[in-house]
Amino acid sequence: MNREAEPYGTWKSPLTLETITDTANCPDLVDVLVDPIASIVYHIEKRPAEGGRNALLRTETGQDVAGGDWDIKTTVNGYGGAPAIVHDGIVYFSHGKDGRVYRVSVDGPNNVPEAITPENSSHKFANFDVCPTDPTLLICVFEDHTGAVSSSDVVNSLAVLNVSTKTVSPLHHDASFYSSPKFSLDGKHLVWVEWDLPDMPWIGTEIWVADVLATPGPPHSLLLQNPRHVAGEHGKISVAYPTWVSNNLVLFTSDISGFPNPWIYDCSAGEAKPVFEIPMAESFGYGTPPKRLGWSPYAVANAQGTTTVFTAIKDGRSVLYIVDLTTGVADLLPSPYVEIEHLRPLHPDQNQIVFLGKKADAPPAILGTQPVHIIYYVPTNPKYAGLDGEKPPCVLNAHGGPVGFSAQSLDTTKQFFTTRGWAWLDVNYGGSSGYGRVYMERLREKWGVVDVDDCIDAALILSSAPHNLIDPKRIVIRGSSGGGFTTLSALSARADARVFAAGASLYGISDLQRLTRDTHKFESGYLTMLIGADPQVLLDRSPISHADKIMAPLLILQGDSDTAVPPSQAEVMVDSIRTRGGVVEYKLYAGEGHGWKRRDTIQDALKRELQFYKRVLGIEDTEFEVSEDE
Known part of the structure; x- marks a missing residue:
């Protein structure tokens, strides 16, 4: 098929704004x-x-x-x-x-x-x-x-x-937080996860088991007796995802080895043991750490409770293992899915499970060496090819979390850009999950430093020899929530921040001191882990303290009902930049919280972001009517 030669960033994409929110075709x-x-x-x-x-x-x-x-x-x-x-x-x-x-x-x-x-x-x-x-x-x-x-x-x-x-x-209410309460198969025991501030669940948690007794009522209820600690340690060891595989055995994951691996607790013996004799240097679980409740990275696959199917992160993508809990043998299963979530037993007696699997539309090229992991998506459209000698503009995406993970599954937002002739670069910077606890620990008290360094270095590496994959003058950085903080920091905190021609912060954090006052309880102790306890460091790391150094045009998108990162975080940055005459565009979406949920918002935010990049890079826009900020 002959392809038309058109400048990068100007291609007409088959992926429309309507496609992004069309749940009938892409739920x-x-x-x-x-x-x-x-x-x-x-x-x-x-x-x-x-x-x-x-x-x-x-x-x-x-x-x-x-x-x-x-x-x-x-x-x-x-x-x-x-x-x-x-x-x-x-x-x-x-x-x-x-x-x-x-x-x-x-x-x-x-x-x-x-x-x-x-x-x-x-x-x-x-x-x-x-x-x-x-x-x-x-x-x-x-x-x-x-x-x-x-x-x-x-x-x-x-x-x-x-x-x-x-x-x-x-x-039970002795701890700051709880998750994963589950009855044993006979209802005689209960297992759960708990942790205390300032820990996050991937920093330090504990698993507990207790006996369950019925109360006479009224109202009829339950009570717990003989609670005993199973595994985990506050501030040091993260344990997660407990499930009963029999009336006496609890399966869970522990990162005591540096990577989350399967463990078994025997209620009768009161002892926890690793399933693998030699720990595997792979994260058994999700790429993203357990921020949300109810995740399940494995499922019991036989009636005896001795065989499980686990998802793990290997080379930056999800894989499947059959794990024999009695022998500790893990066999890798062939799988076309790059992101695997929510494994559930369906018919254990028939060795059947279900899970949510996501594919990539085409195999991406994975580049990079330790200590930073990056995923590069080339501009791809069957109708077009770039002009001879031209390098594409690139959107560098800093994921949120900040200890999150950019997966390689189908993502229509990425395709919205790549089908229009843009390169897309995901940076799993130091602190990202999926690469072991040591890699995640790189971000401890270094948020705003390690993540920023890795994003800037990734952009410089891919835009220069020997790779020369992207146009060094047309790289933009964007991120949401914690990724917005990385974006704002990258545009203000380093001398070579001008590697980015523009930036977009989606409900991003600009003022860490304000965040400590405004955020919800779940993350109220998180900043101590990410920044430290020194108030001066909190001030110095806040992008608002360096707003005068932001020279690149900036787009800020925010929901007015966001409780995790309130609108004040966006508005203080907008006011600071506008006061000194800088270039900033701002859009506040009514009724939206921490992440877009309405179709009109999702479409407008994507269109607005694309238009903004095209304007600041001087790329002709014939697809959408140009709209200014509101």
Whole structure:
């Protein structure tokens, strides 16, 4: 096929703004659920065209279980996750609009959800499990904002929901945070994860097990006895994802070796042991650390509970292993998926599991050496080729988190640019997960330094010999949330910051001191890990302290309902740059929080970002009508 030679950045792309938000052709899947009694698969997907709500669908039929305006969502810990569970044909879910827990029958005649928790806007629920001996009782993670003036006043705990009496009974509340409460198969034991501030769950957590006893009531509830520590240590060892593989054995991951690897705890012996005799230098789990609740990086694959299928990160992408828990042998499975999430057992007696797998549209080229990992996507469009001798403009993306991970799965935002003749560069800078604890620890007290250095170095390396892949004068940097902080820092904090021709910060952090006052409880101790305790360092690392050094044009996009990074973070930077006569464009989106959820916002933000880059780089724009900032 003959391809037209056109300047990079000017190609007409088949990937339109409508395609980005077309969930019918490219659904944005949030989670996969399995009814363990009926062995029926469900999934949660985002609906940008329906006000950004999350819908729960029966996967086989596409039936929207709740329908209407029901939003299957929770904001526990700020980021939510695990908003629903399906058990014996009944769905229990948190409704995003009021935070209450509802139940609905998947086969009911009207499918009208019924509230099972009292009306209270200060209460939030997530991460449910149904008691095997009494299905009218659910364990959950409970977040209580009653009387909270600041994030430190928010109380997190484990709680019991009584479906019959519609009451909430606190169960355990000694720690700052909880996750993953799960009953043993016989209902006699409960396992959970807990951690205390200032730790984040990938820094230091503990797994605990306790005996479960029923209370006579009323209201009928549960209590815990004989709690014992399983594994993990605050500030030093991260343990995660506990699951019962039998009535006495708990499977989990621990990064005590430097990489998260599988471990087994025997309740009878009171002892935890690694599954592998020699630890593997691979992260068994997600590329991104466990910020959201309910993630599952493995599934039990046989009735005996001795075989599991794990996802792990190898060479920057997800792979699958069959792990024999009795022998410690891990066999790599062939897989076309570059990102694998939410593994769930379906028919263990038939060796069946389900998971969410994502493919790349074409194999990307992976370049780079330690200590920084980068993924480079070439401009690709079957109708076009670049002009002879021309190097493409490049969008360098700094992921959020900041200890997140840029996966290699299909991402329509990246394709929105690459199909229009732009190169895209993902930088898994020092601190990113998926490459072991030592690599993640590079960012400890070095946020705004290591991440910035790695992004700048990546841009310089790819734009110079021997690679010469991108135009050194047409590199832009962008990032959202923590990636926005990296973007703002990269444009202001280093002498060679002018390597970037422009930048875009999407709900990014500009003032670390302000963030310590405004952020939610979950991350209220996070900055101590990332920056340190010295107030002067907090000030020095804040991009707002160096706004006068930002010479490159800057685009800032922000939601007015963002509680993780409030609009004040964006506005203080905008005001500072405008006061000194700098170039900054600002758009505030009404009703949006920490990340876009509405179709019109997603489309406008992408179009606005592309137009901004084209204007500052002098690339002709004939596709969209040029719009200025508002």
